[in-house]
Each structure stands twice: as C-alpha cells, then as structure tokens.
Amino acid sequence: xxxxxxxPSRIRALPSWLLGxxxxxxxxxxxEALAAEGMRMMHHAVLCAVAELGPVSQAELGRTVGIDPKxxxxxxxxxxxxxxxxxxxxxxxxxxxxxxxxxxxxRRLRRTERLGDxxxxxxxxxLSDEERAQLVALLTRIVTPGE
Amino acid sequence: xxxxxxxPSRIRALPSWLLGxxxxxxxxxxxEALAAEGMRMMHHAVLCAVAELGPVSQAELGRTVGIDPKxxxxxxxxxxxxxxxxxxxxxxxxxxxxxxxxxxxxRRLRRTERLGDxxxxxxxxxLSDEERAQLVALLTRIVTPGE
DNA sequence: AGGGAACCGTGGGTCCCACCAACGTAAGCA
DNA sequence: TGCTTACGTTGGTGGGACCCACGGTTCCCT
Numbered sequence: 145x146x147x148x149x150x151x152p153s154r155i156r157a158l159p160s161w162l163l164g165x166x167x168x169x170x171x172x173x174x175x176e177a178l179a180a181e182g183m184r185m186m187h188h189a190v191l192c193a194v195a196e197l198g199p200v201s202q203a204e205l206g207r208t209v210g211i212d213p214k215x216x217x218x219x220x221x222x223x224x225x226x227x228x229x230x231x232x233x234x235x236x237x238x239x240x241x242x243x244x245x246x247x248x249x250x251r252r253l254r255r256t257e258r259l260g261d262x263x264x265x266x267x268x269x270x271l272s273d274e275e276r277a278q279l280v281a282l283l284t285r286i287v288t289p290g291e
Numbered sequence: 292x293x294x295x296x297x298x299p300s301r302i303r304a305l306p307s308w309l310l311g312x313x314x315x316x317x318x319x320x321x322x323e324a325l326a327a328e329g330m331r332m333m334h335h336a337v338l339c340a341v342a343e344l345g346p347v348s349q350a351e352l353g354r355t356v357g358i359d360p361k362x363x364x365x366x367x368x369x370x371x372x373x374x375x376x377x378x379x380x381x382x383x384x385x386x387x388x389x390x391x392x393x394x395x396x397x398r399r400l401r402r403t404e405r406l407g408d409x410x411x412x413x414x415x416x417x418l419s420d421e422e423r424a425q426l427v428a429l430l431t432r433i434v435t436p437g438e
Numbered sequence: 439a440g441g442g443a444a445c446c447g448t449g450g451g452t453c454c455c456a457c458c459a460a461c462g463t464a465a466g467c468a
Numbered sequence: 469t470g471c472t473t474a475c476g477t478t479g480g481t482g483g484g485a486c487c488c489a490c491g492g493t494t495c496c497c498t
Contacts, residue, residue, distance in 0.1 A: 311484095349476065350475055364476070384474095
C-alpha cells in the first residue's frame with residue numbers, strides 16, 4: 145500500500161484537537177488578510193463591536209467581545225491612535241470612557257469586513273453553504289454551553 | 292424592553308471567530324483535565340503520537356503533530372525527564388534521535404487519554420452523538436484544505 | 439447622610455502557543 | 469569528492485488569554 149505518511153493518530157479525531165487546528169488556520173488566514181490594513185483580529189472585532197453598539201464603555205466592550213479589560217486598554221489605545229475611534233470621558237458616569245467609531249473608522253471597518261469575509265470564505269472553501277451554516281450552528285452551541 | 296446585553300455583533304457569526312472561541316474553551320477544558328497528571332496538551336499529543344508510531348525521530352514527530360522542531364525539543368526534554376519516553380541516538384542515522392514510549396509512559400498515556408476524552412465529552416456536551424460526528428467531519432475538512 | 443461594596447480604567451506580570459533565523463553535524467547524491 | 473539536504477538544538481519574537489492590584493468613581497443599603 146502507498147504510505148500515507150503518518151498514522152491517523154488518535155488525537156486527530158478529538159474535537160479539541162481539530163478545533164485548535166482549525167482555529168489556528170482561521171486565525172492565520174484572517175490575520176494575514178487584516179494585516180493588509182494594518183489591523184489585527186482583536187482590533188477588528190472591537191472596532192466592529194463599537195460600530196454596532198454606538199457609544200459604549202470599555203468594560204461593556206470587553207464583555208461583548210469577551211476579552212480582558214487590561215487587553216482592551218491597549219486595543220482602544222491603538223484604535224484611537226489611528227483615529228478610528230474616539231474616547232471621551234462619559235459625562236454621566238465619570239468612571240467610564242465613551243468609545244465611539246469615527247468616520248475614518250467606518251471606512252476602515254468596511255474594508256476590513258470585506259477582508260475578513262474573504263478570509264473566512266477561503267477558510268471554509270471546502271464546505272458547501274449548507275455545511276458552513278451547519279458548522280456555525282454547531283460551534284455556536286459549543287461556545288455558549290450555558291445557554 | 293428587556294436588555295439582551297450585547298448585540299449579536301456581526302463577527303459572532305464568522306467561522307473564524309467561533310472557531311477561536313470554541314478552541315479556547317476546548318483548550319481550557321483539556322488543559323485543566325490534563326493538569327491533574329501534570330501534563331499539557333502538546334505533551335499529551337506527542338506522547339500519543341510516539342505510542343502510535345513506535346521509535347521515531349523528533350522531526351517526523353513534529354511533522355505528524357504539526358509543531359515546530361524547536362518546541363518539540365522542549366517537549367521531548369520534559370517527557371524524557373519524567374521517564375515517559377526514551378531518547379536514544381539512532382544507529383542508522385546518527386543525526387536522529389529515536390524516541391520511544393516507556394512502560395511508565397504507556398500508563399500515563401492511558402490516564403491522560405481518559406482525561407482528554409472526558410474533557411472533550413464536556414466540551415461537546417451540548418451535541419448529540421450524530422452532531423459530534425458531523426462536527427468532527429466538517430472540522431477535518433477545514434484543517435486539511437489541500438487533500 | 440454616611441460608608442461599604444461594586445465597578446471602571448490602567449498598570450504590573452505570567453503562561454502557552456506559533457513561528458522564524460541560524461548553526462553544527464551528518465547523511466545522500468552527483 | 470564536494471554540494472545539497474535534513475536533523476536536532478539554541479536563540480529570539482509576537483500574539484492571545486489570564487490574574488492581581490491600585491486609585492478613582494458611583495451605587496446601594498442602612
């Protein structure tokens with residue numbers, strides 16, 4: 145028999161392993177795509193969330209995208225430095241910063257969304273539309289175990 | 292209106308995002324489980340591969356599990372230090388190390404495999420057996436785009 | 439009204455994973 | 469024989485996720 149160089153290796157069938165591998169490929173594809181605009185995945189995610197939520201505090205932003213407040217500081221710093229969002233102290237609650245997307249941020253977001261979509265298309269190129277939807281549904285149930 | 296704190300946020304439907312989240316949860320669950328035996332995911336994967344492949348070089352090991360040779364060195368060091376594998380110079384090719392699992396390694400592997408399976412069961416607890424198989428099939432096609 | 443609890447933003451740091459560059463040694467091939 | 473390739477090892481970079489602690493602010497309960 146021809147070789148098939150490496151044995152199937154029991155772990156290759158474990159969901160956790162496959163998820164790790166698939167996520168790594170997805171991350172690589174998306175990161176490469178977004179790099180064309182000088183963005184990273186988390187920056188894009190945060191920018192996207194800001195666009196959807198309107199003026200919002202960093203803490204709430206962190207909760208929606210599920211990242212540490214500490215890391216959010218650096219991301220918002222970067223986005224602000226590039227003029228993609230504005231960070232103004234909230235008049236009603238002076239603990240908060242009101243983060244809002246700028247016009248330039250919206251333009252950037254439109255481009256990065258297209259890049260991200262293209263990368264995701266490549267990531268799931270081997271799947272039919274129906275299978276892609278299936279995958280999304282299954283993953284959604286995995287990531288939200290409590291709901 | 293009741294709140295539903297965060298908007299669906301467009302990115303939450305992207306495969307790459309969901310994969311990252313699901314992988315993070317899977318990694319956390321498995322890592323916690325394996326920590327009971329003082330093992331990490333990559334150590335378990337390598338040990339598993341060694342058990343399947345028999346005496347094998349580090350380079351081939353790295354190819355099968357898909358990790359950097361540099362990282363493989365550290366992992367084999369750890370496994371050897373714990374007496375789970377043996378690393379002997381290959382007589383036929385003196386560049387290579389022949390890595391082989393030890394009796395203690397086999398015992399450890401049996402335990403970590405059970406722990407890993409349990410963690411994966413919890414990870415996919417929301418899915419039926421059929422759905423789990425579906426997920427594995429879909430992920431497999433994503434991680435091996437060229438085949 | 440007062441005081442403790444909770445929360446926000448920020449800085450400190452840790453751990454794990456992925457990847458790249460280089461080098462000495464050894465094998466394979468022309 | 470010399471050239472090319474491969475193996476193992478050391479060095480380092482960077483991103484992602486996570487945790488702790490602090491000062492400032494607001495909320496809530498008594």
